[in-house]
Amino acid sequence: MTDPQNQTNDPKKQMNFEINQVINQPYKYGFTTTIEKEIFPKGLNEQIVELLSEKKNEPDFLKSFRIKSYQKWLTMKCPDWANLNIKPIDFQEITYYSIPKQKKKLNSLNEVDPEIIKTFEKLGISLEEQKKLSNVAIDAVFDSVSIGTTYKEKLAKSGVIFCSISDAIQFYPELVKKFLGTVVSPIDNFFGALNSAIFTDGSFCYIPKNVTCPLELSTYFRINDKDSGQFERTLIIAEKNSQVNYLEGCTAPKYSENQLHAAIVELIAFENANIKYSTVQNWYSGDEEGIGGIYNFVTKRGVCIGKKATISWTQVETGSAITWKYPSCTLIGKESSGEFYSIALTNNYQQADTGTKMIHLGEKTTSKIISKGISCGFSKNSYRGLVKIGSNAHCSRNFSQCDSFLLGSSSLACTYPYLDIWNSSSIVEHEAKISKVSEEQLFYLTQRGISVEQAISLLINGFCKDVVNMLPMEFATEADKLLSLKLEGTVG
Amino acid sequence: MNNILLTLKDLEASIENKTILKKLNLEVKENEIHVIMGPNGSGKSTLSKVLAGHPSYKINNGSIVFCTKNLLEMSPEERSHEGLFLAFQYPIEIPGVTNYDFLRIAYNEKRKYLKESELDPLEFMKLTEVLLKKLKIKSEFLNRNLNEGFSGGEKKRNEILQMLLLDPKLIILDEIDSGLDVDAIKIICEEINKNISKNSSLIVITHYPRILNYLKPTHVHIMIEGNIIKTGNMELVEILEKDGYQGIF
Numbered sequence: 001m002t003d004p005q006n007q008t009n010d011p012k013k014q015m016n017f018e019i020n021q022v023i024n025q026p027y028k029y030g031f032t033t034t035i036e037k038e039i040f041p042k043g044l045n046e047q048i049v050e051l052l053s054e055k056k057n058e059p060d061f062l063k064s065f066r067i068k069s070y071q072k073w074l075t076m077k078c079p080d081w082a083n084l085n086i087k088p089i090d091f092q093e094i095t096y097y098s099i100p101k102q103k104k105k106l107n108s109l110n111e112v113d114p115e116i117i118k119t120f121e122k123l124g125i126s127l128e129e130q131k132k133l134s135n136v137a138i139d140a141v142f143d144s145v146s147i148g149t150t151y152k153e154k155l156a157k158s159g160v161i162f163c164s165i166s167d168a169i170q171f172y173p174e175l176v177k178k179f180l181g182t183v184v185s186p187i188d189n190f191f192g193a194l195n196s197a198i199f200t201d202g203s204f205c206y207i208p209k210n211v212t213c214p215l216e217l218s219t220y221f222r223i224n225d226k227d228s229g230q231f232e233r234t235l236i237i238a239e240k241n242s243q244v245n246y247l248e249g250c251t252a253p254k255y256s257e258n259q260l261h262a263a264i265v266e267l268i269a270f271e272n273a274n275i276k277y278s279t280v281q282n283w284y285s286g287d288e289e290g291i292g293g294i295y296n297f298v299t300k301r302g303v304c305i306g307k308k309a310t311i312s313w314t315q316v317e318t319g320s321a322i323t324w325k326y327p328s329c330t331l332i333g334k335e336s337s338g339e340f341y342s343i344a345l346t347n348n349y350q351q352a353d354t355g356t357k358m359i360h361l362g363e364k365t366t367s368k369i370i371s372k373g374i375s376c377g378f379s380k381n382s383y384r385g386l387v388k389i390g391s392n393a394h395c396s397r398n399f400s401q402c403d404s405f406l407l408g409s410s411s412l413a414c415t416y417p418y419l420d421i422w423n424s425s426s427i428v429e430h431e432a433k434i435s436k437v438s439e440e441q442l443f444y445l446t447q448r449g450i451s452v453e454q455a456i457s458l459l460i461n462g463f464c465k466d467v468v469n470m471l472p473m474e475f476a477t478e479a480d481k482l483l484s485l486k487l488e489g490t491v492g
Numbered sequence: 493m494n495n496i497l498l499t500l501k502d503l504e505a506s507i508e509n510k511t512i513l514k515k516l517n518l519e520v521k522e523n524e525i526h527v528i529m530g531p532n533g534s535g536k537s538t539l540s541k542v543l544a545g546h547p548s549y550k551i552n553n554g555s556i557v558f559c560t561k562n563l564l565e566m567s568p569e570e571r572s573h574e575g576l577f578l579a580f581q582y583p584i585e586i587p588g589v590t591n592y593d594f595l596r597i598a599y600n601e602k603r604k605y606l607k608e609s610e611l612d613p614l615e616f617m618k619l620t621e622v623l624l625k626k627l628k629i630k631s632e633f634l635n636r637n638l639n640e641g642f643s644g645g646e647k648k649r650n651e652i653l654q655m656l657l658l659d660p661k662l663i664i665l666d667e668i669d670s671g672l673d674v675d676a677i678k679i680i681c682e683e684i685n686k687n688i689s690k691n692s693s694l695i696v697i698t699h700y701p702r703i704l705n706y707l708k709p710t711h712v713h714i715m716i717e718g719n720i721i722k723t724g725n726m727e728l729v730e731i732l733e734k735d736g737y738q739g740i741f
Binding site: 435438439440441443444445446447448449450451452454458459461462463464465 | 541544545546547548567568569571572573577578580583584586587588589593594597598601602605637654658
């Protein structure tokens with residue numbers, strides 16, 4: 001008889017092993033594209049800021065916006081209040097401008113370097129309009145520059161402007177001047193000021209009055225260069241009675257150095273306008289030892305200026321070594337409303353400090369926060385949210401639900417809700433829950449023939465369902481896939 | 493002569509260094525119904541979990557052969573695919589996962605394993621509806637999260653629904669009668685009896701002889717302190733009912 005001890009020495013170890021195998025799935029998007037590029041010397045100073053502005057042939061207002069932001073940035077300090085361990089960032093070691101070299105100005109997508117087109121195809125994003133999803137217009141950003149925007153003409157017919165922010169600065173300077181920096185002031189925070197000084201590209205959308213944007217708008221950000229940071233800037237303006245759905249996706253190659261990504265997104269919704277902004281963030285998160293990965297410091301903010309305006313943020317955050325991000329809504333218009341739906345997944349040594357701010361200033365304003373944090377491995381996952389009800393925000397309401405899910409016994413989940421209420425006729429509710437995958441749940445599911453890997457993915461998808469359901473169809477599928485790919489952790 | 497389905501030889505199993513099953517021997521053939529009775533803590537539930545491959549239990553000695561294969565080499569999901577089904581005493585709640593999704597995935601996983609084509613959602617729905625009717629379960633039951641907020645009876649019915657879907661060869665009922673009213677026991681046992689005719693076998697773990705009015709056991713085992721100390725037929729149950737476990741010794 002064989003010794004049965006060798007066969008099933010420790011089934012628990014076997015189960016953990018299986019789970020570990022799934023955790024260590026390689027990052028699919030970690031490849032690099034070799035292209036000829038034009039870069040600035042490393043480091044940041046006033047000359048670099050000026051050079052950038054001149055290179056991009058920007059109007060004076062923008063140049064002085066940048067320089068003022070830079071000067072302010074010099075006086076600011078990197079924030080340390082978040083629940084994050086960050087190695088000091090050497091801002092002089094970063095390249096602030098890196099663009100694929102072009103011999104002449106591009107007139108159409110056909111003239112884009114085939115290597116770059118291939119890169120986006122490898123990422124599942126085809127820039128050839130005819131082959132693409134028929135209802136999404138895409139702006140593709142490669143390192144510091146927008147590569148191309150699809151469906152421009154079709155959008156233009158309905159009056160929608162969707163282009164790179166660099167183009168917007170050239171062709172619609174009055175709109176940019178009027179709105180840029182009005183939601184996130186250049187002096188708002190350290191990374192915001194840095195972005196305001198040095199932002200290289202990003203997307204611009206303008207939805208005129210009474211227009212429902214006929215396509216979903218989408219930007220895909222790709223960091224390719226090893227030493228360059230990505231500082232993009234997105235500005236979306238929705239005029240009275242207009243509507244727009246905006247999607248954002250991000251990936252980066254695998255490098256052992258950390259790369260910096262400091263973006264700003266500003267949303268402006270006028271009376272009865274509706275902006276829905278969805279993100280699937282899958283920047284490279286570093287390896288299983290915590291080496292490398294993107295530092296993701298993002299300031300995203302929206303303002304509901306008009307009556308009954310709505311801004312809705314949905315985010316699926318699975319990548320980055322460090323995520324520092326609080327998409328917010330300032331609710332000024334009467335009966336305006338803000339929503340925040342978030343899934344943040346951290347694995348290995350990833351750290352996320354993310355959440356939202358809902359600032360109620362107008363009467364009868366409402367906000368809803370649903371946050372789902374999943375921590376695996378040795379990661380740290382914090383929800384940080386502020387609900388502020390101003391003294392004039394009579395009869396306002398907030399509902400918050402912050403759930404955490406722990407996989408394994410070495411990860412950390414924290415919730416920091418801040419409530420700042422100045423109006424007694426308003427109602428604020430907060431719910432929080434923490435759950436863990438139990439061995440008994442896994443046993444039950446495996447007994448029914450479902451593998452451990454599938455079982456965990458099923459449990460996590462169940463946990464995230466409320467938020468995934470908020471995503472547009474194409475994104476929901478992508479998010480589901482991404483979650484299944486990245487979700488698994490250790491069961492302790 | 494019926495084929496042998498399951499053979500346990502000198503099985504010793506422990507949890508956290510505490511030995512629960514001691515030199516256990518058992519043979520189950522096709523078309524048999526084995527009842528295992530015993531006082532609390534005698535190792536009945538441990539036996540069911542060891543058979544299903546619960547990761548907390550360690551096998552220290554002995555062997556288990558299921559359908560001529562070494563069961564101890566198989567993962568819990570392989571055991572399930574090979575036809576081993578455990579109806580749980582306390583089916584655990586799985587929040588966020590609908591009963592329907594769960595059932596369909598479980599069902600299709602087995603089909604995949606058997607290299608059969610998977611059923612699409614519509615085909616699967618048809619199949620399930622037939623079973624729901626049999627078990628007198630309303631179809632909205634499928635939209636609820638797996639076992640979440642289910643009453644004791646609903647949980648047990650759901651176990652039987654899964655059993656019918658997965659069509660197992662060896663069914664282990666761990667205290668299936670606890671938390672069920674008489675009518676429910678009857679329905680469930682009827683369905684089980686129908687299954688048995690297709691060469692399946694049963695191991696029924698129970699405290700109460702009540703369920704044995706509906707299931708006709710071929711073997712009755714008395715388990716005490718991790719070992720089967722006596723094997724017989726229904727007469728053993730009658731003695732037990734009259735004199736308790738003392739009457740057995």
